[in-house]
Amino acid sequence: MGRGTLCDMQQHLINHPLNGIKLPDLVQTLVDCYGWDILAAQININCFKSNPSVASSVTFLRKTDWARHRLEAFYLYRFRQFPLPSEIQHALPPREREVDISQNDRPPAALTLDDPEFFDDPNTGWQPTPKDGMRARHTRKQVVGATVPQPDSVASSSGKKTDPWSKWRAKQNDD
Template structure:
């Protein structure tokens, strides 16, 4: 890392997950967070403590919330492709980019965004493109059941 480029310009620097979550919940509320992020901890009995506990254990969800904080709540421009590949806390924000006012978000906008994402996913599926990330379903393996006369523990016995 070069001395003039460091993490101190990243609005997440020095901000705890609880503090970050408190800021965005106080500004947007749980309903907007669930509508935009689709994370159940914001829908089912939401609370700061329960959400923090879940987010600390779940990297993908924490990174989603931190990215929301950077690009919606702090209104930073989208990161470069190289920086976007990094977790939000590891991104280097150029010194000329300063946080702005929180974006104005609505449930109607969230619904339009969800529909747009669904259309893009359906289009992607129709084209047969490769999926990013691991599949949610376990791979299906066609395997014949072992014959009745085979001892399944034989290879571990001496």
């Protein structure tokens, strides 16, 4: 959806799959389908992990935009299985994205605790890889040219690699 007239934007919002769904109903629908454990593993928000309840989750989600956006994106792209957004649409919050509502007859994705966490953040990458022909897994894109420090060594100010755990390992070997 480009930036159009106010009438175009209102028409888009009327047809949006999240229009008319209240946050408590959204959370309850996802809990009924997946349970708290899978929601905690997929969305990785603390309100789904420690003493979860619909009321406490809704309170947190209303105060925290990023968490509500993750939940709404999970609802759209995993639960309802709408096609993934373009890079431009992905920069918008889920409620403002264009969604092809003609493809709303898919059943919810079957998820387990072993499935990877759902990512809906353009900074971490958005690369769907098909699995079982029905759903997409989301993995982080590797940034070209990025170097990742090795966990067992760290470069010091002199340029030499030093082991930050060397004193501890030496002490363990002495004992």
